[in-house]
Amino acid sequence: MYDAFHPGQIWLDTEGKRIHAHGGSVIYIDGTYYWYGENKEKTTGDNDIWTWGVRCYASKDLYNWEDKGLIIEPEPDKPESSLCPTSVMLDRPHIIYNRMTGEYVCWMKIMHKDGVQTETVMTADNILGPYEMVKEGLRPLGMSAGDFDLAVAPDGKAYYYFERVHSETICADLTDDYTGVTGYYSTHFPHLCPPDVREATAHFCRKGKHYLITSGTTDYFPNPSEAAVADTWHGPFTVLGNPHVGDSSNTSFHSQISCIFKVEEKKDLYIACADRWLPRLQHLEYEVYGRLFRKHFDSDHHSDNAMKEMATYLKGYSFRNTSIADYVWLPLRFDGDMVYIDWHNEWRIENYE
Known part of the structure; x- marks a missing residue:
């Protein structure tokens, strides 16, 4: 029996099997x-x-x-x-x-x-x-x-x-x-091409505001998330930036968000549910990957060089074995309209109002 969330660790169901x-x-x-x-x-x-x-x-x-x-x-x-x-x-x-x-x-x-x-x-x-x-x-x-x-x-x-x-x-x-x-x-959010194009859209509402948190397009390799907010379902949306606080690897804590939901019995607790598609990549490898990814985004023009460097760096890594993919569930934190996601090695719903 679990009594807390442990982001990034293997999560088993009540029969002791991996959750899929x-x-x-x-x-x-x-x-x-x-x-x-x-x-x-x-x-x-x-x-x-x-x-x-x-x-x-x-x-x-x-x-x-x-x-x-x-x-x-x-x-x-x-x-x-x-x-x-x-x-x-x-x-x-x-x-x-x-x-x-x-x-x-x-x-x-x-x-x-x-x-x-x-x-x-x-x-x-x-x-x-x-x-x-x-x-x-x-x-x-x-x-x-x-x-x-x-x-x-x-x-x-x-x-x-x-x-x-x-x-x-x-x-x-x-x-x-x-x-x-x-x-x-x-x-x-119009963009010329990947990896800038936004995917993995997750929508949620809070206090009359509509939020979208999206990912860049880099297949299963994680990248920086982007949050945006609007007053209506159709926007216009204002981009708020990357919500992941203190993420030195710039990879959304090595994960990609799939949904965000509000905990029913709590006043203002929202949980971001993410997949860690590549759990066998080590943190140092994520750091290197993150730097290469930023190299592309920091360019004044679109270039395939950074993406090719990433592909070369990760050559031979099997990213099709998603039977061992893990999950990263983390609480959202708000400051005005801005939304943040902080890392927790362990956290509990009971600690929130």
Whole structure:
């Protein structure tokens, strides 16, 4: 039994097995938290398996998680399916509840081998499924859609924040059933190319403000996060900078945020949930990597030299074995509109109001 968070350390479920809920999110339902995400247990780097379905866990205290199994099963015998773990890359499932339809709606990013990125949408009457396929091959607004987050307003209106691949961030209104987009959207954070383009968008609301925390685009290699704030769902957003305090490696504490949620029983406690995709990299290697990454960002013009140096430095490192990826859960701290994330080797919910 756990009684605290230990960021970056191996996190086991109540059966003593590694938790596999990567790139996902946490949803609170009737007194229980559900944490779901990519099941990476078979993604060892020596096979073609990217994600073996979507797994979900349940907890009352956020420390100890019971495995509820695969809520979306893979379809290994259907190579044409967006759920086939060897034909496509299934990433970042996000689930929201539609109180008007009584359904849970799950969106998943699907990267095809030809580089095209689409969305798959499924629905269920229960958070744990079974989920039924609604849409495959969806190109929202006719765009190639990358990492994303879903959010629901108090009045039931839903929004979809996604990376228009290697271009900009889009905020699009969802249809009333949450399974598509209406056509109304806004654009944010335009950039010429990776690694500057923002991905891994995580949205949350606090005291009437809308926050987006994003990552640069460097595959599984971590980079500096960027926070932005706005007064409305569609912005405009003001960039606040890197929220990670004292991060000498400039790699968001060697992690990438997948979601941010508010702890229900606490007055003002928000938790940033991040994946540490490359736990075997040592701190010194992260430091070197961070310096090379900053070298690119400090340039007056875009250059591939720093990225090539990073690739050379990390040559031979197996970054496809995500079956051993860990988690970094940390509390958010606020000073006015600014949001900060401090490192804690160990921390407890009970220490917050």
